[in-house]
Amino acid sequence: MTPIRKLFIANRAEIALRIVRTASRLGIETVVPWHRQDRAGPALLAASGSVEVFGEPPVAAWLDAQAMIRAARDSGCDAIHPGYGFLSENAAFAQAVADAGLVFVGPPASVIELMGDKISARRFAVQHDVPVTPSADEADDPASFAERARGIGFPLLIKGAAGGGGKGMQIVRREQELAAAIDIARAESQRYFGDGRLFAERFVERPRHIEVQVFGDSHGHVIHLGERECSIQRRFQKLIEESPAPGLPAALRERICAAAVRLASAAGYVNAGTVECIVSPEGEFFFLEMNTRLQVEHPVTEMVTGLDLVELQLRVAQGEALGITQAQVTSAGHAIECRILAEDADAGFVPDTGRVLLLRAPQGPGVRFDVGVTEGAPVTADFDSMLAKLVVHGADRRLAISRMRTALAETTMLGVTINNDFLARVLRHPAFAQGETDTGFLERHREALAPAPLTDGERQALLAVAASAAPDRAARTVPEPYASMGAWRN
Structure with a gap:
């Protein structure tokens, strides 16, 4: 057993804060990196220490494996938690962490390499009787890839071998679209992952996206903590999980x-992982991929099982046994997570930027708000648009939906457009209430999910608010010297 005394968190925003909280409760000191854009991040205030990192664009700082390892060693840390995104599924990074004499809070590099690559993971699944969709691997014979893809039949899906988060994926419904889709998928995969390898697979119409949280330890124990539904997606990226x-x-x-x-x-899996599947309307299920890290949506599993997944990660990374058997895993009630994004969902999910002028978090029983920004924080295009995760728990799904709708209404973030109103409309839709969800839900119900037009009274009220907020109004109506004081009043 190798006790973790000081943990470096190679991540930022809400996941960094979430890891800090559990580590601190376990008596582990924490160090978080920060870029000039993260000077006011809440994780910095909660961590035991911090270290500045550099990169242009800023995302480059969190993708610099050697800089992260150097910062961890220089700050006296003995372990690194990668969070999710960035370097979390980079096998070379995991190996470099181990080579530096540090504990990597995640699976071994060899497992990341095996399961993190979609092509090798699919082959491994087939070897162990886990069903996969019919597919064609470009690497088998690049010259015949397009022909073999056509042989699968349409519609089909072109995917990057190293992709994730919806990047490097193209749906092809007609033969004449195939060549362009291959070019686009390859370019995206190369741009986002530095790997242009592709494969094609049968595209299942109206599938449900189901994933299973698994956990393993170094003593040979592997269990699951139940499944999550992640079918409410836009552009292959999840919005609501339950x-x-x-x-x-x-x-x-x-x-x-x-x-x-x-x-x-x-x-030989060790630590937290997620096996993702699609389920057809006929009840067939097919292996999709394995995420060799903690998932964004892990809080819904925590809410129904009562387990702290980050605590389990840290204990397993120290060499401890899981301490829980499959028979001891229980699930109570229902949990839902909504991703609060800086985007205009009613304008094609266009990302928004600005500065958080006011932040009000929802309150109440069964409500959890994991947020990565504070008032005054800039919201830029340099990072992912997710600002927070709103999670609720109820005795049943009906109560969880009701609590989520209330919590979304109570979530306020001024200065940047967020998607809480859109999420509330999804939860109000009768098909969602009935559990009739699949990955095409948002597109199929697009018209029903559009905002209702403003009434004359609402339009007049908004104009009145805008007029009262005009920047030159104070100077016209407030005498000096008070006008020059700006918004300050005694």
Whole structure:
């Protein structure tokens, strides 16, 4: 066993703060990196220490593996937690951390390399009787790739081998679209992941996206912590996640979870991971990929199981056994997570930028708000648009939906456009209430999810607010010297 005394968190914003909180509760000191844009980040205030990192664009700072390791060693840390995104699924980084004599809070580099590559992961799944969709791997014969892709039939999906987050993916519905889709997918994969390798697979129409949280330790124990439904997506990126998956037949749930554990066990998996699947309307399930890290949506699993997944990660990384058997894992109630994004959902999900002028978090029983910004913080295009995660728990799904709608209404963030109103409309939709969700939900119900037109009274009220907020109004109506004092009043 190797106790972790000081932890370097190679990440930022809400996930860095979330890891700091658990580590601090366990008596572990924490160090977080910061860029000039993160000077006021809440993780900095909560951590034991911090270190400045450099990079232009700023995202480059968190992608500099050697700089992260150097910062961890210079600050006296003995372990690195990668969070999610950035370097979290980079096998070379995990190996470099180990080579530097530090503990990597995640699976071994060899497992990341095996399961983090979509092509090798699919082959491994087939070897262990986990179903996959019909596919064609470009590497088998690049010259015949397009022809073999056509042989799968349309629609099909072109994907980057090293992709993630919806990048490097193209749906192809007609043969004449195939060549352009291959070019676009390759360019995106190369740009975002430095890897242009592709494969094609059958595209399942109206699938549900179901994923299983797995956990393994270095003593050979692997368990699952139930499944999550992640079907509400835009551009292959998740917006709403929940656990348990509504209406999933018990026998199908058991088969999916058993396949996930079988796959993780065969891979010698250690620490937290997620096995992602798609489920067809006919009830078939197919392995999609494995995320070899903590997921953005892990709080819904924490809410229903009562377990702290980051605590489990840290204990396993220290060499401890999981301390919980499959039979001891229980699930109570229902949890839903909404991703609060800086984007205009009603204008094609266009990202927004600005400065957080006012932030009000929702309150109440069963409500959790993991936020990565503070009042005054800039919101730029340099990082992902997710600003916070709103998570609720209820005794059943109906109560969880009700609590989430209330919590979304109570979430205020002025200075930047956020998507809380759109998320509330999704939760109000009758099909969502019935659990009739799939990855095409938002597109299929686009018209019903559009905002209602403003009434004359609402329009007049907004004009009055805008007029009262005009920058020159104070100078016209407030005498000196008070006008020059700006917004300050005694």
